[in-house]
Amino acid sequence: MRIDCKHVWEHISGYIDGEVDEGLRAEIDRHLETCEICSAVLDSTRNVVVLVADDRVFELPAGFSERLHARLDEALELADPESM
Amino acid sequence: MTAASDPQLDAEWIRRILAGEKQLFHDLIRPCERAIYFLLLSLLRSESEAEDAAQETAIKVYLNLKNFRGDSQFRTWVLSIARNEGLGRLRKAATRREESLDAGLDEMTGDYTPAILTSWREVPSEALAQKELGAILRKAIEGLPEIYRNVVLLRDIEEMDIRETAAALDINEGAVKVRLHRARAMLQRDLAPRLKGFAPKRKGLFGWGA
Numbered sequence: 527m528r529i530d531c532k533h534v535w536e537h538i539s540g541y542i543d544g545e546v547d548e549g550l551r552a553e554i555d556r557h558l559e560t561c562e563i564c565s566a567v568l569d570s571t572r573n574v575v576v577l578v579a580d581d582r583v584f585e586l587p588a589g590f591s592e593r594l595h596a597r598l599d600e601a602l603e604l605a606d607p608e609s610m
Numbered sequence: 611m612t613a614a615s616d617p618q619l620d621a622e623w624i625r626r627i628l629a630g631e632k633q634l635f636h637d638l639i640r641p642c643e644r645a646i647y648f649l650l651l652s653l654l655r656s657e658s659e660a661e662d663a664a665q666e667t668a669i670k671v672y673l674n675l676k677n678f679r680g681d682s683q684f685r686t687w688v689l690s691i692a693r694n695e696g697l698g699r700l701r702k703a704a705t706r707r708e709e710s711l712d713a714g715l716d717e718m719t720g721d722y723t724p725a726i727l728t729s730w731r732e733v734p735s736e737a738l739a740q741k742e743l744g745a746i747l748r749k750a751i752e753g754l755p756e757i758y759r760n761v762v763l764l765r766d767i768e769e770m771d772i773r774e775t776a777a778a779l780d781i782n783e784g785a786v787k788v789r790l791h792r793a794r795a796m797l798q799r800d801l802a803p804r805l806k807g808f809a810p811k812r813k814g815l816f817g818w819g820a
């Protein structure tokens with residue numbers, strides 16, 4: 527039985543992560559060969575995953591690290607971890 | 611993007627810090643900073659609150675360092691402390707939103723129809739040089755319900771694996787997969803129509819497997 531588009535969409539995330547089993551992957555691959563819509567949905571979903579992972583999308587506030595380590599220095603000065 | 615740290619090196623540094631080389635703690639915590647901050651930002655939705663909570667988290671990690679057992683990755687342990695710090699603040703402020711308590715949301719799979727646009731498949735990463743694109747992506751993620759946002763943040767933004775994401779959020783791996791799937795689907799549906807404008811003009815060049 528050939529799987530339909532909806533079935534493919536349900537597994538897109540797992541497919542991208544390599545989490546679907548071999549049999550299902552082969553079914554999806556076969557479907558993608560002939561289905562322009564599903565292959566576009568897969569590509570665009572994968573692209574969204576790639577884009578959000580880019581460090582330029584989420585940047586730490588300017589000076590974040592400096593302020594964090596300055597505050598840590600105070601804590602390190604005051605206490606030993608073993609003593610707590 | 612944060613590379614998973616080396617457990618043996620972590621263990622060695624922790625031993626040395628506990629033995630008195632306190633300054634080494636700066637280097638131990640540094641690779642976790644981004645994940646701590648963005649997890650807290652996801653929970654607290656305020657930059658200044660997230661920064662303060664991130665500092666508190668780092669201090670708590672330091673003070674409790676001797677309690678790290680090494681049965682999880684150091685970063686996972688750190689993130690569960692960050693999460694507790696964030697949840698504690700939410701509870702205190704009594705602003706915790708209903709949705710974050712509602713694990714039943716996972717069951718709400720419903721009928722999902724992705725944005726079906728064959729006219730774009732890929733926006734090249736170089737397009738991120740345009741500030742507008744980054745803002746669109748951030749806004750889309752910020753607009754996700756909290757339980758989905760947290761998973762995207764750790765799994766897709768900090769690139770943690772499913773096991774580590776599950777441990778940091780104290781949920782099972784199945785829930786991570788379900789939430790991740792829902793979140794990516796929501797992002798695709800939300801973003802596809804808007805990202806179209808950033809795609810290269812020629813069509814059909816990026817067909818997967820072509």
